[in-house]
Amino acid sequence: AQRVTQPEKLLSVFKGAPVELKCNYSYSGSPELFWYVQYSRQRLQLLLRHISRESIKGFTADLNKGETSFHLKKPFAQEEDSAMYYCALGSDSSNTGKLIFGQGTTLQVKP
């Protein structure tokens, strides 16, 4: 079965500290992984897509097929990074775009 697990409901760090938001997935095919972010009072928006292999707002994520993980990392957290982060799994087949989301991790960056 396809599944996304985000083991931490809340991650609290101080400004300037490194951040790692964990995501593990279960999928038998070749996955497409995304990170979505929701800032306070804003809609869900795409942060990263694994196939683009880019850094957005200082965040990076590497797909590790051996460990079935797609952890989100940032070397120095900023207060404006405080938000809810969702890891999502898409299917590589038929380009249907169905997404399976994890339960989300709230990132709290303290001053």
Place this chain on the structure above:
Amino acid sequence: DAGVTQSPTHLIKTRGQQVTLRCSPKSGHDTVSWYQQALGQGPQFIFQYYEEEERQRGNFPDRFSGHQFPNYSSELNVNALLLGDSALYLCASSFSNIQYFGAGTRLSVL
């Protein structure tokens, strides 16, 4: 481009009633997906519409139905509402496997 728009923003219904939620996709997007997000949970896929047909469906009962119009806008209908249907309903439109979300409709069933 206003992005994905959903209406209404909030809705209160009673058990047994029926509800219709509406979604206008981002300009140029031909695919619309609907998700249910219960409090404290991630969004759960309900179904997806493409070319006015339901292309894929998640694990939701037949009480949940939808429609897509020729202009790509979409409706989500829920019949015989249950208390457990209370949630945020999100619409997402996509063109090339990237989904753009609306702000959602908050449905409360009393």
